[in-house]
Amino acid sequence: MLREAAQWLARADLGTLDEAAFERWRAEDPRHALAFIRVSEAARRVTTDGAEAPAVKRARKLDPTRRGAIAAGLAVFSLGGGALIAGKVNARDRASTPVGGMRHVNLADAGGLTLNTDSAASWKADHQGLRLWLERGEIALDITAGARPVHLKGGVVGALLGPGRYNARLREGLLDLVVLKGEASAEGSNAAPVHGPAALALTPERPLARPLSEQDIAATLAWRSGEILFVDEPLSSAIEEYNRHLTRKIVLADPQLSGLRVGGRFVADDPSAFLRALETTMNVRVTPSQQAMLLSRKNS
Template sequence: MTQSSACTQAQRDQAIAWLLRLRETPTDPALRQAFTAWLAADPAHPDAYREAEAQWAWMEPFTRQSFAARDAALRYRAARNDVRRRRPAVWAMAATVLLGLGWAVFSPQGWYGWSSTYSAGKGQRLTVTLSDDSHLELNTDTEVRVRYNRNRRHVDLVRGEAFFEVRHDTTRPFSVTAGNLTVRDIGTAFDVYQQPGRVSVAVQEGKVEMAGGQQRRELSAGEQLAYDSDDRFVAAGQTDIAAATAWRRGQLLFRGRPLGEVMAEIGRYHDVVIRLRDPKLAGLRVNGNFRTEQLDNLLNAVATLLPVKIKRLGEREIVVEASDKL
């Protein structure tokens, strides 16, 4: 599971202060020790410091150019005439102005904005709180790219499935893109699942607008819809919101789902390949509630419910075939 941390403004300010202090006295052992302790105090501190360094590197060329904020900073003079004392103060003031300008450009509320990537591996889930207090919940084998700026909030669902609880802000729309579909929040909690050939959307609270090609659809709480690779809106595979979002509770809830789809869903959560020996088995219907992490129990339950048997051909290969009862 990987995550690019969203640092707070206070942490960014601390990181800038450390950057300036370390550049003024880079060989001070006590300062280095205190800095190491600060890094270890919070998992977000290393990320904040890396951001400060990146901003510094980006802004460095501007230190050789003339513009109002820089010139004003460099005109600053300390009260005393001691050059050795004055230079660090002048330099620190200029650096603070330049870095502050960088944060204004690259912060989540800045002109260019802030971006980050979050991912969850097979069998994992990840919950992320964004800078506006919206929440993302990533299902197994999922990756998203988040981009915030002063005008909009946007998420690219690269693969997999995510649940969004959005803090509504009419001045900064929140949207999700998955394949050829864009989902726009209208004060909402909703699920987006990018499957082979289609993207499914299920709304738990509020409303969303789905836009694909020249078509638009509005979904309200309790409704689901899918958009396929032929640029058409089609019925979603699940029958209700509870089934569509059961993964958030570590469960798979099937209500009359075809066995082929069920095996594909199970395969998302485990590092195995599951094959049906006979394509005719794909149409058998499955009903039940299963734990996602218990692969053997899940497969055995399916074999109990249906006239099939499970065969392991190796650690990562499983075959489902017809039993004598079929």
């Protein structure tokens, strides 16, 4: 039955579906309808939810045509020119936060900057406007209306940000830029700017734009109020996220737990509610040690 449903779905995909025949087949037996739901959902998950999975990423990278990549929801920019040479380090203002800290800084008339846990940023105003370097961690950036565009740099990549609201996070050589409101264009690129809400992953190769869901936006905003928001995240990445805020880290002692999916809103600097929820609702035991909180499986 799944085979038949797959056949119908392939026809629908290719525009060769005989609508009337399909409707007849679907109405014939609820198991037919169910099989069609299953194949549709499986294809959707591989295509959409699996977009982060290596196979899909590779598939996307393999695509040599610009057209194909755009169709896949990625914007392709040609990254011309080299990286800009950063200004004199000693002339910059700088702010940083320790693990578990958060700090707000006013950027003269350009707007405001909030540093998340374990983060560092420096900035400098010159005739071109404000230049801002994200050196470590994550920042939220508000650029006031009427202010000049801000040059944001993180690692070797950068972007020009118009008035609006942004979130930038540095991770493994890429700058993850979330445009909540405003307009951002990747540095060295002559492609059209990205308008919020959208996200832009700036990599040395090329910037990748992606649309933002309500959940992405909520998760991005959560830390500004000292919260952490997980929406159906694997436990391993939830812990990674939490550990950014903790001096006493959470450690997965049993790798088998890493794929459990978790969700919820928690206080960023106090993991006790999070750990309690893990213990009461999942097959997880929490064992505190001096340096860490160890997570293992309860005996089932």
